[in-house]
Structures are given as C-alpha cells and as structure tokens.
Amino acid sequence: MYRICRIVxxxxxxALAGCAVASNSVVKSSRPDAGVSVREGSLYVYTFLDLREAxxxxxxxxxxxxxxxxxxxxxxxxxxxxxxxxxxAGRYFPNTGASADVPVEKVIAGxxxxxxxxxxRYRLVVFPLTTRMIGAWFIxxxxxxxxxGKTDHVVWTVKTHGRHLALWSRNEMPDDRAALIVDxxxxxxxxxxxx
Amino acid sequence: MSIPGKCLCxxxxxxxxxxxxxxxxxxxxxxxxxxxxxxxxxxxxEVYMLLDFRESSYGPDTLALFETRLGSRLAAAxxxxxxxxxxxxxxxxxxxxxxxxxxxxxxxxxRSNAARMKAFGAQYSLFILPTMTSGxxxxxxxxxxxxxxxxxxxVWEGVSQINTDYIWSTxxxxxxxxxxxxxxxxxxxxxxxxxx
Numbered sequence: 384m385y386r387i388c389r390i391v392x393x394x395x396x397x398a399l400a401g402c403a404v405a406s407n408s409v410v411k412s413s414r415p416d417a418g419v420s421v422r423e424g425s426l427y428v429y430t431f432l433d434l435r436e437a438x439x440x441x442x443x444x445x446x447x448x449x450x451x452x453x454x455x456x457x458x459x460x461x462x463x464x465x466x467x468x469x470x471x472a473g474r475y476f477p478n479t480g481a482s483a484d485v486p487v488e489k490v491i492a493g494x495x496x497x498x499x500x501x502x503x504r505y506r507l508v509v510f511p512l513t514t515r516m517i518g519a520w521f522i523x524x525x526x527x528x529x530x531x532g533k534t535d536h537v538v539w540t541v542k543t544h545g546r547h548l549a550l551w552s553r554n555e556m557p558d559d560r561a562a563l564i565v566d567x568x569x570x571x572x573x574x575x576x577x578x
Numbered sequence: 579m580s581i582p583g584k585c586l587c588x589x590x591x592x593x594x595x596x597x598x599x600x601x602x603x604x605x606x607x608x609x610x611x612x613x614x615x616x617x618x619x620x621x622x623x624e625v626y627m628l629l630d631f632r633e634s635s636y637g638p639d640t641l642a643l644f645e646t647r648l649g650s651r652l653a654a655a656x657x658x659x660x661x662x663x664x665x666x667x668x669x670x671x672x673x674x675x676x677x678x679x680x681x682x683x684x685x686x687x688x689r690s691n692a693a694r695m696k697a698f699g700a701q702y703s704l705f706i707l708p709t710m711t712s713g714x715x716x717x718x719x720x721x722x723x724x725x726x727x728x729x730x731x732x733v734w735e736g737v738s739q740i741n742t743d744y745i746w747s748t749x750x751x752x753x754x755x756x757x758x759x760x761x762x763x764x765x766x767x768x769x770x771x772x773x774x
Contacts, residue, residue: 434674482680487672512665513634515677527606559634 405556407545407563409571412525417527420495423505425461425495426492427532428452430483431510436477438514438521440554443524446561454569458578463501465494485510498532505538506530521553522546527568529577538552541571604762605625608737610661611770613726616733618657618772624691626647626728630663631675632708636759638750639658643756651764653758655773660698664689681762682707697725703727709737717741722763722771736766 426449429565433444448464455462467473470493487508498506512524523546529539547560573578620664627645630635649659664670669686684705688695693704703725710719718740724733742755767773 422708435676438676471679480676481678482675484683485668485672485674510672511674513675522634546663 384491402565403448403564404548404550405546409541409545409567410544411540411542412571412575414539415529415575415577416531416536419505419538419577421455421505421529421572423532424425424457424502424532425463426455427498427501427503427506428464429467429487429494429506429508430464431467431487431490432510432525433466434473434476434483434485435470435523436455437480438516440552440557440560442554442557443560446557447565449569450558450561454565455494455578458569458572460578463497463503465497475491498524503532506532515542516532519549521549522532525564539575539577541568543567559562584601590714597766602741602758603657603750604740605652605740606736606738606742606762606766609766609770611734611772615733616724616726616772617774618652618655618702618724618739618767619774620656620731621702622643622658622700623702624695624698624707624726626684626691626703627661628684628687628707629664629706631680633665634675634713635711636708637752637755639697639749639752640755640759643752644759647760651760652670652685654774655767657773659704660692660695660700664685667691689693690711701727702733716743720759725751734770734772738766740764766772 428448430444430448432439432447436444444466448466452462452464459541467476467490468484470490472490472493475481476486488508491506491508508526508528508530510526510528512526514523516517516522523544524575525543525545526538527541527543530536543564545564549555569578593766623768625648627641627648629644630638632643633641645661645663647660652659664673664682664687667687668690669683673683684707688703705723705725707721707723708718709721712718712719720738720740722734722736722738723732724735726733742758764773
C-alpha cells in the first residue's frame, strides 16, 4: 500500500511538474589518443564517488559499480574496481561533506602493485567534480579520465552532468539512477571507438 | 530521461520576460584604485579566472564565453592576456566541490602556475573570484583584484553584486549572461582609467 502511494504521488508530482525526476548527459568528451584499446589487459577503475555517498546514496553507488563492471564485461573488458573509502587514504580522510582536495594520485600510487597483478593497461578515474543540492534536487558533475597505466598520460576525458529529485531519500531508485549514469558513459565509450 | 521540450519552453518564456523586465542587475558596490596612474595599455596580464570554482552555478558555457570575450575585449584595448581557470591547474584538477562554504586555494593556484606565468611575462595578475554564490544561483558576489607582479602590490580591487533570473540552468542563455558578467567589468576598467 505504501509503495503504491509513493508511486501515485511520484506520478502526480511528475505530471504537475512536467519534468523528469532524474537526468544525465555527456557534456564534454575529448578525442581519444590514437591506438587506445581498453581490451588490452584489464581496466582498473578508481571511483571516488563514495566521497559523496551522502549525496548519491550507498545503494546507488553499489549499483553503479556493479553495472559498470557488467557493461564493460559485455564489451569484452575485464575490470577491477577500487573505491576511495576502502583505501587507507580514504578511511582516514576527514570527510565532512565540504569541498576538498582529494588525494587521487596518492591512492593510485599506493595501488600500483595491484595494477600490475591485475595486468591493468589502463586506469579509469571516476571523480565527483561538483555536487550540490538545490531544494530537493541533487545536481552533480562527474569526470571520467582514462589514463595509460604505463605513461600516466590521460588518453581520454569525459564530463557528465546529472540531476536527481530526491522525493523520499537519497537512496531511492538506485538501479535506475545508476543506469542513467553508466549507460551514458558506456554509450560515449562506444561512440569514441573505445568499446 | 531528460526534461521535455514543453518544460524548457515554459522556462525560456519566464526567463526572457524576467530579463526584459529588468529584474537582473550587475553593479559594482566597491571599486578602489590604489595606484593612481596605473594603466594596462601595452601590458601582459595573467588572468586567474576562478569563477569555475562555482561552475555549476555560473554555467560552463557562460564561463567559457566570458573567458573568450574577456580576452578579446582586453586585446582590443591593447592588453595581452593569458587565462588560467581553477580546473586547469594541478590544484583544481582533483578538487571536489560541494555547495558548502569553501576557501578557494588562491595561493596554491598561483604557486602551481608560477613557471607558466613567468614564461608569459605577465606584469599584472587579475584575480576573478566567486566570493558568494546563493544556493538558488540567483545572487552572486564577485571580487576582482588587479595586482602588480613586480611590486607585489594591489593596483585595483572591485566587488560586484549580481542578481539574475536563472530559473533552471545558468547556461540556458549563456550568450546573454556572458556579456552580463563582462560588460560592467569592462566599463569599470574604463571608468578607473585602467584601459583607454
């Protein structure tokens, strides 16, 4: 009954507003360097989105990581995922929700040995550039950087922009919201000839 | 999923009407020239365009147009510029920004850009800082500081108050808003005789 009420209320609000409750789009995408192939070796994904778990919701982030691995696997890419808060740098990071200088390079440097074990030719850094709330709207900008593991050179960059209307909680509709983000990124990889 | 066309149309009409009604304003509430005879004509200026610290409020398209036009308008006044945005620096690259109060790490940005600025030969530095941004992106305070690099002295400081009528996306009228940010600044530089 509660679930039906929520669905009816959401549908009503959507009808009144005439707008979608979530959206995502690619706003910038660079041309990848020539000869880049993520099917060579495996891809090591460093996701720093859990720094903003309070905004995204834990369930959504879990769904996002799972979907990213699945959809990359469907494209023939072996993937390993490392989340920021699971690292030493993340565990001891004073996360107050404020703007912060994130020790991305330190995390990567501390994981070099694991990259070698995983035979990771490239790494993908998923970074929350900005996150903000306007009323019940959660708005975010993400940057996806594909980096050559041998040279540390950034070979491809994508920036995405999204928003989500948190009707009940930040953790609602985790699979749908994750799919919006992952599907756009995978589509851009395909469009760029990387998948 | 995305916002349907009908919704965008409604937003466009309201935004356009509000602008036409003159609800938007950009005024300098402070403008102090510390070096009376300072003039930028023939000079090189390193512009630290740090408004992208609040890019999600100003809009990336608006800021990109603002940066391009600022360079062009100063070039027309015989002032050569090199632009440095926050995200272009090593400090800004992995800086995650939320809508809480934050201190823009200006000193670290300048230090990280020292070699580039020296190679450009900038005699002056112009800092454009997002001092205050309201949560609804309707009100902004921008601080503009012009410094003499060789004497390490402030030449001019301005503070402007901006009220806008952004309904949804600041980039919806990026062409208009870029000039809305820029025109009062250029007028103030002329008023202070910093450009001819």
